[in-house]
Amino acid sequence: MNQRLFFTIVGASLLLAGYAHYFTDNEFFKFATASLAIIFLAAWLGKSTESVAHYAGDRVGGFLNATFGNAAELIIAFFLVKEGLFDMVKASITGAIIGNMLLVLGLSVFLGGLKYKEQTFNGRLAGHNASLMMLAIAALFIPAVFMKELPPVEIGTLSTVIAVILIVAYLLWLIFSMVTHRDFLSDIESHDSEAAWSKGVSILMLAISTFFVAVVSEWLVHSVQHVSETLGWSELFVGAFVIAIIGNAAEHSAALLLAMKGRIGAAVEIAVGSSLQIALFVAPTLVLVSLLLGRPMDIVFTTFELAAIGVATFITISITKDGATNWFEGVLLLAVYIILGTAFFFA
Incomplete structure (x- = not known):
């Protein structure tokens, strides 16, 4: 898409969302226009991170794509925590x-896989x-198991301890994967890519798009x-699928583009790396932030949420463990997502 046309669409969606928010009382119109603007802004953010990644290298680039791709989820979750909507926060995570x-x-x-027989x-x-996914599952399952045996105060303390441990583990993983064992974990093939803008402009675009995502x-x-509440949708469904799909727009735009260019390694890094970042860094950070806001949030997830994370983790491990993918494995992942979405809708 022509850049001028793209930014015209982004600007129009922002103006429409701003008009709806400040000058109308129709909540559905506000929600629809804000969601539309988030999707276009996420595409802008994804384009910016891809351009920055061109200058930063594959490993750092994948990390930046995952990090700034998660900006929408983190910012949305922060405001949900501020409002005390903890069930929706956990569902969105x-x-x-x-x-x-x-x-x-x-x-x-x-x-x-439709373009390349095997990647x-x-x-x-x-x-x-x-291994990191299994750590995340263990950390989320343990508080849920002990919840009935421990008083709320001790569950809160346990949540804080787990949050700190997960953040430390994630930071050590970054050192391991990007510093001490960077070459060991580098992609099999190197790929040439073109940056949309110069280094300085790319960083500026990244900062501006992140700011508007926050707003x-x-x-x-x-x-x-x-x-x-009006549609009768549960907070579980809204958080886990509506908000999550909107917030994932940046990952979609970046990962799909890379996969169709034959760079499945980078696409896996964005998708799986993003999930790991949310489980090991974003969720624990929100627990600590809630303490600072005076609205303590525990890290106890519902049975539905734990089952969904567990199922998603196991099939993802099964499909990615051999380091090769094909289009049918993509179908299997999508089939599980549709099954979970249907179950959450009726939950």
């Missing part, structure tokens, strides 16, 4: 994790990702609760 592993990765593997990536990285995310949070 669940949705972001399974959405990246099943929807984003599934579409990337499927569409990339390969670093199997060692897949193995480490699997529009706050508008979205103000309307989402009213819309979910």
